[in-house]
Each structure stands twice: as structure tokens, then as C-alpha cells.
Amino acid sequence: MITAVRKPFDEIRDLVKGYDRLLILGCGTCVTVCMAGGEKEVGILASTLRLADQKDGRSREITEATIERQCDREFFDAVKEKMAAADAVLSMACGVGAQFCGEVFAGKAVLPALNTKFYGTTEGPGVWSARCSGCGTCVIADFGGICPVTRCSKSLLNGPCGGSSKGKCEVDPANIECGWQLIHDRMKLLGRLADLEAVQPLKDWSTGRDGGPGRIVKEDATL
């Protein structure tokens, strides 16, 4: 799923300082799962802002709501009135939802409360790590099911660099595993070590973000 973390409070407070009627809008999908923007986090942020306002002697209206997700238009119907009554929306969705919210309610100030990070997996409660970079041409089959673009700090496609030591990446040995060690070990397990000798050609990065803003049209699904 898409993972995100909440922006530091001071930054958020600064973003919303000019608004007197604020709606904090949560999202019930990815950011709920990575515990950054579900109803619980909305409540905590709202209370923190209200307490800060109380201290500053500022009387401001802060309302809360959480919808299923902010990347599909229909879910905003449930909060139409609340949106209309607010002069700004602080979206706790990922970058996608936060933007789409602004598209659905054109003319309404929509501010992001989160920093969106990566496409990742839940390693365990409270721990998420990246697996995919959305490069647009998935080649994990050549690497035993492991993505060198995402899991190697340098996105190397033809083997590790000299910074690989004891299975760790020199960028952050405590936290980052060497992607190429993982690939090597996996290919060995699969009995395919010899396949790594094939040279991976230059990657066409234009199929991902580097080719410009993405767009997918599935003709048979269009109405």
C-alpha cells in the first residue's frame, strides 16, 4: 500500500494558521493501515490543534471526519456539507487523496497533513518498508522476485557495489539490507544463481515517473 507519515506538528500548525474553520479529513484505506491518517490520527491531530489554540487564546472551529478513501470521487459525498462549512480542509490522506480532494472541491483550500513515502509492506506491527518504486516495467522476475530498483540504494541492475558488507548497505547498515545480497540469496535458493550472469540492459525509465505524469486507460472499463 501507499505509506505516509504525518508532518511535524509545527509545520502543520503553520500551514493552517490562516484558517478559522478547519475540517480535518481522514482516509480509511492505506493511511489507516500505516497508522498515519485514519480516524484515530485525525482525532489526535484535532485535539492537539485545539489544545494549541486554547493556549494561544484562539477560538477556531475544528471539525473531524473520515471517509473510506480520498482517491475516489463518490466517497466525498458523505462530507459535502462539512466541506462547505469549512474554509480549509486539512487532508490526512496520502498525496493522491490530498490532491484529489482539492480537485473534487475546486476552490477550497486543501492542505496536506502527511508526507507520502513509498509503496510498501507491513513487516510487523508499526514497521513498514518499501518494496516498489513504480518504475512501470517490472523486472523482478529476473531477480528472483526482488526489486533491485527499490531494494538497492543505488538501484543497480547488475550486481552489488563495494558498499555491501555482511548483508547490509553502507548507507545505513543498521536498517538497510543490501538488496543485492537479498537477490543473491534468493536466486541461490531458487537454484538460479547462474541467471544473474546475464547482463541487464539499460532500463527505460520513461515507463515510470521519469516519463512524465502517468495515466492508464483501460478501454473495456470506460463507460
Place this chain on the structure above:
Amino acid sequence: MTGIFLCSCLGEVCGRAELEKAAGARVFPGERLCTPQGTASMAVSIREHGVDRALVLGCAAAQVDAVCASLRKAACLGTGRVRALRFAKRGNAEGRAASVRAALAALDLVPEVRTRKTKPNREVLVIGCGATGRAASEALASLGRTALMTEAASVTDIRGSAGRFTVRFRNVGGDGENARTFGALIVAAGLPEPDASRKPFVPGRIIPLADLSDRLSGLSRREFPASLAVVLDMEIDETRAGFEEACRACLDAKSLRPVETWVFLHDARVAGPGLEDLYDRAREAGVQFVKYGGRIRLDAAGSGVKVRARDTVLGEEVEISCGLAAVSGYGLATPADAELTAMLGIGTDALGRLQENNIRLLPELTGRAGIFVAGACRGATYGPDAVRDARNAALSAHELLSRPVETELSHAVVDGDKCALCLTCVRLCPFRAMTVNAEKKQAECVPESCMHCGLCAGECPNKAITLPLWSDGIILALSGAAPDAASVAKEKRP
């Protein structure tokens, strides 16, 4: 209707008029409400006036919990529908009125709670066929209960809850699987044997103590070592099991051939039947015991083994060379089998053994009702301890299955619309009471396993879980932080 029972002991402290004004509920004055007579008179009023929620107000001497419990029983009121407040002689009218309002608001939000009865499956599965498993099966048999014993390796899946666990087994031939239902599980799976090919072992030189006697009996006079060292407490302090094994192994060795034997240990553990005697015999036979502190070092150098440790009696480093060294497995921090641990879904202690470090679980309980642990797999390696464990587990399993399970349906409730299936509650619940309902595409609570602790509700990132008797509304009302009377009243009165 909510009734407020006002005890005369509060006389000057809290007047009836003051209450009726603050509360807007019917006030029943009474005397000595904390006594059985008081309870009886309250119960009469409750029945006569159709009161379904009660608030009892008394002086600071009253035992709040006891009063609630006896009144609930006498008047047949549902769980959570009786509250009691104690007022001290100090304090002001405004504070008291606020407390009464808070308690009434909370009472208003308590839903009706039903109970359900289920009959548990009568059979017990004992996982582990060693001495502990056998002891458990025998104990169960003597209690008139059927037990099935199996090796842990044959078990492939464990699901369900107390009274109805579904266990899948690998078939004996190796192909295919079988499933069966049990009321309770007793885990007596022991600990994995230490891997003799990995540290601290060196094949042929530093071997597991359990293999010593066999190895020695296979050696010729020429191959037999002139001296051997037995090492206890290598990573963790031994139980008596290791000490017993060491003494016996040394006596066995000496009975084969004259051999100088050393036993390195932190402490001699003789507090068990026959251990003191065994120790004496070992010493008489010439076994040398060295008490060491801290870590011990073994080096398979040259043709023998060098053992280095700090002798706590002499207060100095000692080093001996011997032909063969044996390390007790009981002194190694071996965790329980990881696959079994995962299947059981119970917490482990710091060593990875099958019982969390919580005194409420001793000796045979785990976080999951109906799953009991006994013996080495929970760290009780010494024989008599393990047998006692097995008997405790058998008794507990027997008790559990001897009556129908009556469950109050006030368990955690998941709102399917809000549930994102993030699995937080499923992973968090210490009692494995949360499961995934694949059809409804949401997490769901198993009422019979729910302990009503509210950890799930507190952790859910989308606030999709409610504990009905302890809902947010109730807690906020009690803390005087309810939004306001009007919106509390708007929250549907169940």
C-alpha cells in the same frame, strides 16, 4: 427508567432535593444501603417501578463493587447497569452533582447484554510424546478424559478457540492431511535438541552432554580421553535437570574407564529428590566440581579442548586441558520450536519459550484459553517439575471441559464499514480473540475468547472497534468530558 438510590448516611452531605434537581431521575431514599437488607429493599423498588438502571449513592464507607454486585444479582439487572458512588464528608455540592450527572450519562449508554452457552468438545490433544506428554495423558485418563497424543512435527495447523480447536495433522504415510476437533490442547513438546554441528559444539571435541555416554561407550581404550570436562550454565543458568545429567554422565564415564572428570558450573543444584545423594556419590567417585562465575570459554585446540573460566572459590582464572568436553543443552538458551510457536499463536518469554513472562500465567496457562503448556517447552526442564506441570495442565483442561462455556456477549464489536483489515487487532490481541472474517471482509471477535480488555479498541487506527460496556461515550461521560448532555442523549440509548 433510571433510579437513584440515596442512602440516609449521606444525610447532610447530599440532599434529595439537590439530587432531583441535578439529576432529573427518580430518587428513592433508603437506609443502610450497603447491607443485605438495604440491597433487598432496593431490589423491591427496582421491580415495583420497572427500574432498569440503578445508581446507588452512599458514604465513603461503602464497598462500591460489592454493593453493585449484590444489587445486580438481587434485582437481576444486566451487566454495567448498576453504578455506585461514594461521597466523602468533604467536597462540594457542585462536584457531587457533576459526578452524579456523569454516572447517569454513562448508565444511559450501557447496552443490553445477552449470554450464550456452548458445549465444549470433550477430547484433549496432547502435543509431545515424551515423558511430560505421557504424564499429561495419564493424568487425563485418570480423570476419565480422552486424550490423543501426537508429535509436534505432525501438526500442521491450529485454529479455533477454547472448546473447539480444529487441528490439522500430517498423515502417517506422509501424504495428505487430516483434521480433528478438540476442546483443549496441552503442549508438552519439549525443546529442540541443540545442533551439534554449530557453536559452541565442535564435532568430536565439544559435544552435547546428552550424547556423552553414547559416545564414550563407542570408544576403544586408545581413543578414550584421559580427562573430560562437563560444562553447565553456559548461556543460561541450569535447572536441576542439567546438574542431574552431569553427575550421572560423569559417574557413567568413570564406570567405563578411569578418567579425570571436571564439572564446571555456576551452582550445584541439589534441591530435588536424590540429588544431594547423587552429588555426594559423584564427589566420592572423584568428580571435580569447579564453581565459576560469568562466561566460560572452550577452545578446541590441538588434540583436545581448553576450558577457561573464573573460579569463584579461588577467585582466579583457571584453565584446564582435557580430551573431550560436553556442554549441557539445558544451559543453552534454546528457544521452543518456532513453527510450533507460530501455530499456537501464544506469546513467548525472553528465551523464546512457550509462556509469556507474566505471573498470572504460571504454571500452565498461556494467553489463549484452552491451550496449556507443560514441561521443558515452557522452561520447566527438571523431570519432577515437568511431571507436576503435566498434572496441572491436565487438571485445568479437565476443568475447562467439564461444563458448558457460558459467555457474556459483551465482547469487542468491529464496525465492518470502518474496518480496513489492517490486521492490527488480529496481531495485537494477547488472547487471539480477533480473527479475519473473509466473507464479511472485516476483523471479527470470537466472544468465547474475548477478555474484554479493550486493547484492540484502543489500538484500531480507524476507531472501528467498540467494547460495548466500556465505549468511548461511557468513558468520556464518566470523565466529565462528554460533549454535552444534549449530544450524549442523542447517542442512541440502546
Place this chain on the structure above:
Amino acid sequence: MKGGIVALCCENSGWKALASLGDDPVLDGVEAVRLPCSGKAETGMMLKILEKGAAGVLVLGCPKDDCTFLRGSARAQKRVAVARAALKDAGVGEERVRMEFISSVDTPRLAEAIRAMKAALEAHEGKA
């Protein structure tokens, strides 16, 4: 100290310890709210209680290896940490939320903890 202290107490430990304190004046201004386990206490709830005017929230749970529900007080500790961080962010003082691990018979320590919290809150108020 304006507003009171709301004590969110686990019914197995804090609630019993508070009951044992009976009529003790240390409990003046302390509103006890019973929970099935300190693990039910949520960050959002602690903050809401403060929003509504309480001076402080004291979360009382069992010592961690004694928790009836195994992990409740450990979870509560983490949630209190989040609440304290939020209070620090808001600039209203992290001492307004505190967690104490107290067994049901440890009344002297409970009384001491309440006194300490009241003192900290008064000092904070004095500074503000």
C-alpha cells in the same frame, strides 16, 4: 490547580488502590474513571479529556509483567508517550499526562504519585 485530575484506572490495580485510599484528602480533585485494563486508555481520549478542562490525566496500570491482560499496561505506556509528545507540540505541557505502574496494594506509592502530579501541574500553571 484548575480543573481536576482524571485518573484512568485499570480495574485490577489502580481502581482498587484508589478505593483503598478511601477518604484520604489526597484524592480531592481526582476523578477516578474505571477501565477494564489500562490498555483501553487511548491517546485521543486522554487529549479530549484535557480539552474539556481537566488539568491532568493520570493513567494507572499494572506493573508490566503483572498485567492481567498481558500487554495492556505496555500498550498504555506507548499511548501515553504519544499523548505527551502531542502536548509538547501544542505547547501545553507534557506533564499533564502521566502513567504510573502501581499494583492494587501499593497505596503509599499511589498517593505519592498523585501528590507529585499535582505538584507538577501546579508548577506548570505557575509558569504559564
